[in-house]
Amino acid sequence: SAVISQKPSRDICQRGTSLTIQCQVDSQVTMMFWYRQQPGQSLTLIATANQGSEATYESGFVIDKFPISRPNLTFSTLTVSNMSPEDSSIYLCSVQDLYEQYFGPGTRLTVT
């Protein structure tokens, strides 16, 4: 199994600003994922981040809005840029281990 931590756990931000969310894993993993969970909704995959390559974004998500870094096999960051109230969500980091995914505790973002 993998233990994942995220920072910050929650934040309240002003519109137009940016927030970088950190994801740390206790073991080396190839595949890392970033999800968004809007209030009362299911999880939506934002992008897949593999170490050593550019992140792959899902339809509706673009690098300018959600830049991702993956500098090594245990760490990744997601930045939410130029935030608006519609970006208020829980952002979850996830890693793949064989056929199972493990999730971080999430970062609860509120944009005012």
Next chain:
Amino acid sequence: GDSVTQMEGPVTLSEEAFLTINCTYTATGYPSLFWYVQYPGEGLQLLLKATKADDKGSNKGFEATYRKETTSFHLEKGSVQVSDSAVYFCALSDYNNDMRFGAGTRLTVKP
């Protein structure tokens, strides 16, 4: 593409009642199936899983059987507790390891 359809909530039960949350899937291959649980204020935790047809996943009194003939993976528990109150997500993972989640079902158990 692959997808998961999950019973709409919210579901409200009394303690010790029987729980069923329906989940059906559409997939071109032979996916692995999962149930995740999200307790209030927390991230997702894997509850149980099944990787092939007729497998039964079980954990904490919850069970789900991978039914290929009906493309279903219904979650059941014989006697729910107040502490089971959470949101439950059905999910599948295909050969590309892409995970698809259902919409989630909120369960509230009253004493």
